[in-house]
Amino acid sequence: MAPLVDGQDPQARVRDLEAMLDALGDHAVIKLGPDGKVVRWSRTAQAMTGYAEAEVVGRPLSLLRTEEDREAGLLERELDAVRQDGRREFQGWRVRKTGERFLSHISLTPVTGEDGTVTGFVEVLRDATESARAESLFHGLLESAPDAMVIVGSDARIVLVNRQAEALFGFGRDELVGREIEVLVPGRFRDRHVGHRNGFLADPQVRPMGAGLELWGLRRDGTEFPVEISLSPLETAEGRLVAAAIRDVTERRETEQRLQRQRDEILELSTPVIQVWDKILVLPIIGTLDTLRATRLTEGLLEKIAQSQAEVAILDISGVPTIDTQVAQHLLKTVQAAALMGTVSIMSGVRPETAQSMVHLGIDMGRLRSRNTLQDALQLALAVLAERAGTAAAATRALSAGEGR
Missing domain, CATH: 3.30.450.20 (PAS domain)
Known part of the structure; x- marks a missing residue:
């Protein structure tokens, strides 16, 4: 036995x-x-x-x-x-x-x-x-989700995908399930992505992925496209999974870029630099100055000075509704930048209430010359040019006399 x-x-x-x-x-x-x-x-x-x-x-x-x-x-x-x-x-x-x-x-x-x-x-x-019913409900919700959904296990391998993910990336389910999530990441980002996903798995919580970063997905045909990703941990009987909701933001990114270009064009149109005379530029400022606009204003003026070899720049502020400390600082920085290029700045369009406001705020514009009207500012600009021309001529005569000895 x-x-x-x-x-x-x-x-x-x-x-x-x-x-x-x-x-x-x-x-x-x-x-x-x-x-x-x-x-x-x-x-x-x-x-x-x-x-x-x-x-x-x-x-x-x-x-x-x-x-x-x-x-x-x-x-x-x-x-x-x-x-x-x-x-x-x-x-x-x-x-x-x-x-x-x-x-x-x-x-x-x-x-x-x-x-x-x-x-x-x-x-x-x-x-x-019941478990089959719950699983069926889960799959139904997964399939009806508006975004591409990719479920990943703790080993970073894909467990489930929905129809939207198949359509977005061009892969069939059988081509994705079991593969590491990096198959959907462009090669130039994969090493960095491994660190990101390991960090998430160590401290999983609902959050957007790569906040502040530009994220990219990779289709089966090798094309790349910008994406937005939200991550959520899932606790299941099989262990912890991660649900990634992925959205193609190509259209939104293009719209944002188009709007930014339009804003840039509007800013340029609202602060044109006009050459009104040989070596004299006029910069009419209309509306409120903020940091972005002031930066572009300064850049545009300096570029025009370099192109035209201008010696006088008139900043006309008659279209600026109010002058506060911040606006005054922006103007002063523009004047200082022009001075470094050898250009004299004149401010025109200073109204009585504007002058009083600047005095009340204790705003010191340094030795910046100012006039009430643009016409007065142009006359001053011509005088500055004449003065500079006379000084230059005198210097030339002195130099010639010295060389004749």
């Missing part, structure tokens, strides 16, 4: 297994004879199916099968497969005493005698209806 493991025969081990599974509460244990008829019926099996033990013992387990499965002889084929190949796990529909169907996760294990022949079977059922 073959030695017994732990001093127990196979039948005793089966009874122990049944007792342990009964204790779990959600597994129905059914012992079958070699012909597939019920030998033992657990309390959980009774609760799950509605059949009492006396109603099923001695009957074939096919009484729990659907009519279609009985006509197809599915139970007999499963028992034959287990006799040949050993334990099997699968899902299938079962029928309660009331006629209600339920989806069940099934484990079917052969029981063998000392000579190795199959003396019976143990079938363990777990009602998977």
Whole structure:
């Protein structure tokens, strides 16, 4: 006789297994004879199916099968497969005493005698209806999401994708599931992305990915496109997963760039630099000055000075509604930048209320010359040019006289 493991025969081990599974509460244990008829019926099996033990013992387990499965002889084929190949796990529909169907996760294990022949079977059922319903709902929500959804495991490999992800990236599901998420990231960003996703997995929380950064996706055909990504951790029975909602922002990015170009053009039009005379520029300022506009104003003026070799620049502020400390500082910086290029600045359009406001605020414009009207400022500009020309001529005569000695 073959030695017994732990001093127990196979039948005793089966009874122990049944007792342990009964204790779990959600597994129905059914012992079958070699012909597939019920030998033992657990309390959980009774609760799950509605059949009492006396109603099923001695009957074939096919009484729990659907009519279609009985006509197809599915139970007999499963028992034959287990006799040949050993334990099997699968899902299938079962029928309660009331006629209600339920989806069940099934484990079917052969029981063998000392000579190795199959003396019976143990079938363990777990009602998977609710989990299947929840999974179906999850998949339904995933498919109906407006964004491309990619579910990633803790090993950074793709677990699920929806239709939108297939359409966005050009991959089929079977081409993505099981691959690392970096397959959707352009090669130039992959090393950096590995660090980002490892950091997220170490401290998962709902947040946008790469806030403040430009993110790019990679299609199957190799084209790149800008994306916006939101990450959310998911706790599941299989462990922690990460849901990534991915949105193509190509159109939005192009719109933003177009609007920025339009704003730049408007700023340039609102602060034109006009050459009104040889070596004299006029910069009419209209509206409120902010930091961005003041920077562009200064840049435009300096570029025009360099092009025209202007010696006088008139800043006309008659179109500026109010002068505060910030506006005055912007103007002063513009004047100082022009002075470094050898250009004299004159401010025109200073109204009485503007002058009073500047005095009240204690704004010191240095030695900046100013006039009430643009006409007065032009006359002053011509005088400055004449003065400079006279000074230059005198310097030339002095230099020539010195060389004649």
